[in-house]
Amino acid sequence: MTDETLPSPTPDQQTTPKVPPEAPTPAPQKPEPKRPGIIRSSLIFSGLTLVSRFMGLARDLVITARLGASQTIAADAYYTALSFPNLFRRIFAEGAFAAAFVPAYSRKLAAEGERSADELAVDGMAALAAATIVLTILCQLAMPWLMFVINPGYASDPEKYRLAWMLTIVTMPYLPFMAITALLSGVLNARGRFILSGAAPTVLNAVMLLAVIPQKDPVVAAWAACVGVFIAGFFQACLLWWGARRSGAILRLAWPRLTPDVKSLIMLAIPGAIAASATQINIFISGILASLMDGARAWLNVADRLYQLPLGMVGVAIGVALLPRLSQALGKGDAKDAQESTDLAIVASLALALPAAAGMMAVPHYLIDGLFTRGAFTAYDAQQTALALFHYGWGTPAFILARVLSPVFFARQDTKAPMRFALISVAINIVLGVALFYWIGFQGIAAATAVASWVNVGQMVWALHRRGDYRPSRQAWGKIARLAAASAILGALLLYAGMNRDWIEAPLAGIHFLGLGAKELGILGLFLVASAVYPVLVLGTGGMTLAEIKGMVRRRRA
Numbered sequence: 001m002t003d004e005t006l007p008s009p010t011p012d013q014q015t016t017p018k019v020p021p022e023a024p025t026p027a028p029q030k031p032e033p034k035r036p037g038i039i040r041s042s043l044i045f046s047g048l049t050l051v052s053r054f055m056g057l058a059r060d061l062v063i064t065a066r067l068g069a070s071q072t073i074a075a076d077a078y079y080t081a082l083s084f085p086n087l088f089r090r091i092f093a094e095g096a097f098a099a100a101f102v103p104a105y106s107r108k109l110a111a112e113g114e115r116s117a118d119e120l121a122v123d124g125m126a127a128l129a130a131a132t133i134v135l136t137i138l139c140q141l142a143m144p145w146l147m148f149v150i151n152p153g154y155a156s157d158p159e160k161y162r163l164a165w166m167l168t169i170v171t172m173p174y175l176p177f178m179a180i181t182a183l184l185s186g187v188l189n190a191r192g193r194f195i196l197s198g199a200a201p202t203v204l205n206a207v208m209l210l211a212v213i214p215q216k217d218p219v220v221a222a223w224a225a226c227v228g229v230f231i232a233g234f235f236q237a238c239l240l241w242w243g244a245r246r247s248g249a250i251l252r253l254a255w256p257r258l259t260p261d262v263k264s265l266i267m268l269a270i271p272g273a274i275a276a277s278a279t280q281i282n283i284f285i286s287g288i289l290a291s292l293m294d295g296a297r298a299w300l301n302v303a304d305r306l307y308q309l310p311l312g313m314v315g316v317a318i319g320v321a322l323l324p325r326l327s328q329a330l331g332k333g334d335a336k337d338a339q340e341s342t343d344l345a346i347v348a349s350l351a352l353a354l355p356a357a358a359g360m361m362a363v364p365h366y367l368i369d370g371l372f373t374r375g376a377f378t379a380y381d382a383q384q385t386a387l388a389l390f391h392y393g394w395g396t397p398a399f400i401l402a403r404v405l406s407p408v409f410f411a412r413q414d415t416k417a418p419m420r421f422a423l424i425s426v427a428i429n430i431v432l433g434v435a436l437f438y439w440i441g442f443q444g445i446a447a448a449t450a451v452a453s454w455v456n457v458g459q460m461v462w463a464l465h466r467r468g469d470y471r472p473s474r475q476a477w478g479k480i481a482r483l484a485a486a487s488a489i490l491g492a493l494l495l496y497a498g499m500n501r502d503w504i505e506a507p508l509a510g511i512h513f514l515g516l517g518a519k520e521l522g523i524l525g526l527f528l529v530a531s532a533v534y535p536v537l538v539l540g541t542g543g544m545t546l547a548e549i550k551g552m553v554r555r556r557r558a
Contacts, residue, residue, distance in 0.1 A: 068376025360393030370523030395450025
């Protein structure tokens with residue numbers, strides 16, 4: 001048909017020409033924001049944790065020099081006061097909300113938006129704060145009698161017993177503050193913010209250092225440290241409240257309400273809290289046995305500080321980053337991402353856990369003597385502490401793997417299976433701990449804790465394998481074997497260095513730097529060298545390649 005044959009347009013058609021209908025233009029979508037991958041998120045958390053742990057190490061160096069261990073009543077009383085609220089903190093705050101709150105908040109944030117997720121946070125915080133405040137008050141009122149249960153060995157020393165329960169009353173309010181801090185940390189982590197939650201522990205260490213450094217008397221120093229714990233807890237909660245509000249979370253103070261979401265959290269949190277706190281329950285039970293020997297609680301706590309360094313930097317950091325990532329992957333049905341994320345988390349955690357274990361087993365006495373022997377902490381205290389550190393050393397990979405494997409269950413909203421495994425490991429720890437304590441002495445407590453943790457990890461691995469939820473890939477197994485070989489070589493080199501300690505310290509005799517002498521500089525130099533040698537061993541054995549390390553750290557889209 002030609003143009004001449006087309007009908008002439010009407011005036012309306014001339015002024016408003018007819019345009020063929022088009023599909024509505026979709027609204028421009030914002031590109032998915034980049035967020036750190038698991039290892040990058042872990043590195044953020046670990047870097048800040050490293051700062052905190054070194055500040056904690058400095059804090060403990062000052063405290064052990066002021067309080068001693070076996071020669072004063074202040075040390076055992078102080079470590080008792082610190083351990084009791086910490087047990088409940090890790091059960092009710094860190095354990096419960098790692099198991100229940102973070103996956104629930106992450107899913108609501110992704111599926112229903114920020115407003116719904118923040119309402120869950122408000123109700124969860126109100127319920128958790130109310131529960132921990134009530135628990136704190138009850139414990140404070142009953143503390144003179146609870147101390148008989150916590151540390152029956154103190155009953156033979158009325159002065160130590162009285163100091164221990166009075167200091168514990170001062171430290172107990174730390175629990176509600178830390179419960180709120182843990183919840184706010186979960187809010188920040190689910191939103192991809194890891195800086196403040198990783199930096200919060202530095203507040204505790206800084207405040208305690210400021211409180212203890214001016215003190216000279218051991219008992220006065222113990223009081224100052226415990227008051228510092230209370231003050232630091234308040235500041236930590238305020239810091240994370242500010243950070244959560246800055247991240248966009250709409251939070252407010254509210255009366256506790258038993259909403260359906262809160263009831264669901266409670267049902268998940270009860271078994272999850274027990275499961276996530278298996279290691280802490282075992283350590284606490286070990287403390288009861290330690291109360292039967294003067295100085296044993298202090299020795300165990302000093303050894304505990306050293307293995308907590310890799311646990312906090314690696315196990316906790318990777319677990320914190322893995323849980324929201326797995327929850328979102330499983331929520332979208334992305335099994336491949338869940339498999340790769342878990343493989344990566346396990347390999348990365350063992351890449352740092354195995355050499356840490358090798359160091360603690362190869363030179364436990366050199367570590368303790370080089371770092372802690374000064375002031376009221378004697379050479380005898382260093383020898384006894386080294387016995388415990390050796391056993392904590394071979395248990396360290398299990399402590400870390402338990403923190404990494406627990407989120408694999410929690411992301412699937414399964415908290416009951418880990419709870420069963422935790423209860424079995426606790427039972428083993430009690431029976432074996434009592435038997436070894438009366439057989440080989442207090443170091444048997446540390447050995448029992450390590451055995452119980454390995455049993456816990458073994459049960460987790462078997463359950464995940466049997467159910468088909470997770471099985472390490474062949475590539476992951478190969479890397480784990482090569483990392484173990486690299487760590488074994490490192491351990492042998494450290495053992496040789498420890499046997500020839502005089503060669504290391506002789507050139508440093510007479511040197512003093514920032515208050516550090518030959519033994520301190522010697523141990524620091526040894527581990528700086530080890531830190532440089534280990535990456536070479538890892539690359540040489542094929543445990544990891546440079547490309548894989550860069551790939552793990554690189555940012556990637558959600």
